[in-house]
Amino acid sequence: MISLLPTNLLQIPLNPSKSIPALKSKQRNNSLNFSSELLNSRNPSSKSTRFSIVSCVFPCEENFLYNEWPQILQTSIGCGDFLLGQSIHAFLVKFGYQNDTFRGNNLVNLYAKLNRLGEAQRVFDEMLDRNKITWTSLMNGYLQVNDVESVFQVASQMCRVGERFNEYCCSVMLQACSSAEYVFLGKQIHCFVVKSGFREDIFVATSLISMYSMGGCSDDTVKVFAGISVNEKDVRCMNLMISEYGKAGSGEKAIWLFLDLLSSGLDPDDYTFTNIISVCKENTLLEVGRQLQGLAMKYGFVSETSVRNAIITMYGKHGLVEDMEKMFQAISEKNLVSWTALLSGYVRNNYAIKALSYFVEMLNSSIYVDSSCLSTVLDGCSECKNLDFGLQIHGSVIKIGYLSDVNVGTALIHLYAKCSNLQSARLILNGLSHKTAACFNAILVGFTEIDSHHKEDALFLFSQQREEDVYPDAVTFSQLLSLSANQASLIRGKSIHACAIKMGCGNDISVANAAITMYAKCGSIDDAYLMFRSMNEHDTISWNAMVSAYALHGQGRRAFLIFEEMQRQGFAPDKITILSALQGCCYSGLWEDGICLFNEMEPKYGVRAILEHFACMVDLLGRAGRIPEALNLIKNSPYSESPLIWRTLVNVCKLCGDLSFGKIASKHLLDLTPEEAGSYILISNFYAGRGMLKEAAKVRTMMNDLKLPKEAGYSTIEVDNKVHLFVASSKDHPETKEIYAKLDLIGAEMGGEDAENVFLALI
DNA sequence: CTAGGGTTAG
Numbered sequence: 207m208i209s210l211l212p213t214n215l216l217q218i219p220l221n222p223s224k225s226i227p228a229l230k231s232k233q234r235n236n237s238l239n240f241s242s243e244l245l246n247s248r249n250p251s252s253k254s255t256r257f258s259i260v261s262c263v264f265p266c267e268e269n270f271l272y273n274e275w276p277q278i279l280q281t282s283i284g285c286g287d288f289l290l291g292q293s294i295h296a297f298l299v300k301f302g303y304q305n306d307t308f309r310g311n312n313l314v315n316l317y318a319k320l321n322r323l324g325e326a327q328r329v330f331d332e333m334l335d336r337n338k339i340t341w342t343s344l345m346n347g348y349l350q351v352n353d354v355e356s357v358f359q360v361a362s363q364m365c366r367v368g369e370r371f372n373e374y375c376c377s378v379m380l381q382a383c384s385s386a387e388y389v390f391l392g393k394q395i396h397c398f399v400v401k402s403g404f405r406e407d408i409f410v411a412t413s414l415i416s417m418y419s420m421g422g423c424s425d426d427t428v429k430v431f432a433g434i435s436v437n438e439k440d441v442r443c444m445n446l447m448i449s450e451y452g453k454a455g456s457g458e459k460a461i462w463l464f465l466d467l468l469s470s471g472l473d474p475d476d477y478t479f480t481n482i483i484s485v486c487k488e489n490t491l492l493e494v495g496r497q498l499q500g501l502a503m504k505y506g507f508v509s510e511t512s513v514r515n516a517i518i519t520m521y522g523k524h525g526l527v528e529d530m531e532k533m534f535q536a537i538s539e540k541n542l543v544s545w546t547a548l549l550s551g552y553v554r555n556n557y558a559i560k561a562l563s564y565f566v567e568m569l570n571s572s573i574y575v576d577s578s579c580l581s582t583v584l585d586g587c588s589e590c591k592n593l594d595f596g597l598q599i600h601g602s603v604i605k606i607g608y609l610s611d612v613n614v615g616t617a618l619i620h621l622y623a624k625c626s627n628l629q630s631a632r633l634i635l636n637g638l639s640h641k642t643a644a645c646f647n648a649i650l651v652g653f654t655e656i657d658s659h660h661k662e663d664a665l666f667l668f669s670q671q672r673e674e675d676v677y678p679d680a681v682t683f684s685q686l687l688s689l690s691a692n693q694a695s696l697i698r699g700k701s702i703h704a705c706a707i708k709m710g711c712g713n714d715i716s717v718a719n720a721a722i723t724m725y726a727k728c729g730s731i732d733d734a735y736l737m738f739r740s741m742n743e744h745d746t747i748s749w750n751a752m753v754s755a756y757a758l759h760g761q762g763r764r765a766f767l768i769f770e771e772m773q774r775q776g777f778a779p780d781k782i783t784i785l786s787a788l789q790g791c792c793y794s795g796l797w798e799d800g801i802c803l804f805n806e807m808e809p810k811y812g813v814r815a816i817l818e819h820f821a822c823m824v825d826l827l828g829r830a831g832r833i834p835e836a837l838n839l840i841k842n843s844p845y846s847e848s849p850l851i852w853r854t855l856v857n858v859c860k861l862c863g864d865l866s867f868g869k870i871a872s873k874h875l876l877d878l879t880p881e882e883a884g885s886y887i888l889i890s891n892f893y894a895g896r897g898m899l900k901e902a903a904k905v906r907t908m909m910n911d912l913k914l915p916k917e918a919g920y921s922t923i924e925v926d927n928k929v930h931l932f933v934a935s936s937k938d939h940p941e942t943k944e945i946y947a948k949l950d951l952i953g954a955e956m957g958g959e960d961a962e963n964v965f966l967a968l969i
Numbered sequence: 970c971t972a973g974g975g976t977t978a979g
Binding site: 308311312314318337339340342343344345346372374377378381407408409410411412413415440441442444445448449475476477478479480481483484510511512513514515517518519522541542544545546548549550551578579 | 970977
């Protein structure tokens, strides 16, 4: 049972003992008392505070300035007011105090906290006597503005003048190493820390954990944390470790640590709740997250923006869009993270259009954007393929200067790839100095998207990736495998699969799933089955891949066996499973089974039929010689306005040679897609297949008159490890002559049709 | 005899 704190921690006033120096001096003038109160003001940056400081400082005596100025300086720092700081600086110069070590330190500190490193450096340079505090203040200043190089320049200068590092310096330097590129330096400082006996210092230890956490050295954070003695551990280092366990995907460990913290007598703070709730975005932890939300409320931290932001993300990741929206609306002081979390939740849950409109609203409430926000919005653009919006964001990215940011770059590549603009995608890729596997994977999306024989280039891209020493990941391999699956190139698929195994991705479930499909589509159903059986664990996609594999190979019975085994193993069939099983029935002539499955899919499996299911049934009924029923099904379905379903009917009429229904279907298809070349070609082929060459030519003429853009149909076949490409009506293949001769021969055997028609009938 | 250091959410 968790004991509750009696009051809202945030509402507890500051400890009055902190203002004792001012309270003691009752005889001092009113303005001074006022200034002391200001030191404890919760809002030191307000205009009235600044005014009070100015009015209390400037009429004062030299003596007053000498004795009281640290408090005044401190308040100026709180104000973040550069001009005020400069005025005080001028006063100190006027009275000749600027070279005093103590006052100089304060000035360096003040300018450093205001991010005015030029001024801080100047004061520093002019000082005659510097101590460790001076050096640390300057280094900390450079750290604040993320100028790591300068931090270490100052540090090495400090070494040269013979000043030793203490715990404070180590802590600052370690923070400067908090990124993957500086971890090696951080490790050296870690050695120094151990040698100098600073390991016991909780500040140093916390900085070490933070450094290793940011640098991606998860194991090292655990080791450092384990090395801190129990009575030294405080809320801050616990918070950090909770966050670290969350990052490493060890949600349970994070929760245990959180419970440790509660039972150890330490008070959790807003950081604690932000971190522990953030852990609950893991997919099994929604209920825990809800409980923690309640607990945060009891402790009085649930109104903190950071806590609410974490809750937004948690709901977003669990698909609870309404809860997410409610939480967002409840935040009184929404910041950039709140907005980004909301946008990301929308994008993730297929509300990309909503995300874009909220982004506009966000801009209108004059919140600045950063790289994380921009990449989220770009993901939204990719999701709804809104290139126009994306182009504007791209413009802003260039303007604000985030083009070299790898996350923004990846999102841009993904956007262009999704919109089939591979040229621009490559341009962005080549412009990135630090590339990750995700950048290359984003381009691969484009190859899937454009669905043409340019897939050859995917392997070229892969070799570029290898040359640039960017390690491929599981996503790379599953995408490459599914690309080679669509190209039906077994040799290529096999070599990619081998490469995946060699590089340690062979056991990844998404790679294995892609391999099943690859082997099936490349004609090797036995390898697909072997792959399936060799996996340690299956997910729904694995089962779907196997059902679909058998369906594709016309082995409907086996597809059904897998379908049943899947259910025995406790996996619920989804819409893809049902669709694959239906396709299995369709290609294997299991008409009754298919019709039966279609009828019971909603009552028995809770899967509502969507367009693809209806289209598959139209195909099935047509092949079963029940075309009137197929037409009936379309008319009674919610998809009677869908081109796909009529295209399917035309196609199946073509297969069965049903002229009257084919005509009906053709009319519907042309009504729905008067500007799609593919429809005209299909219908023309339908007539050609019936030997009605005049009708076929008429449809072709209609299409030509409309000057519709059309993509040539193509197919590929692999012979002796070489992929041959055939584009409709192209004569590029070196053996074109022989191929057409053979087509003539086949045509003759089929009953005297000429080669062109055979060709048309085949594609 | 004042002053310098560590944690958060997208």
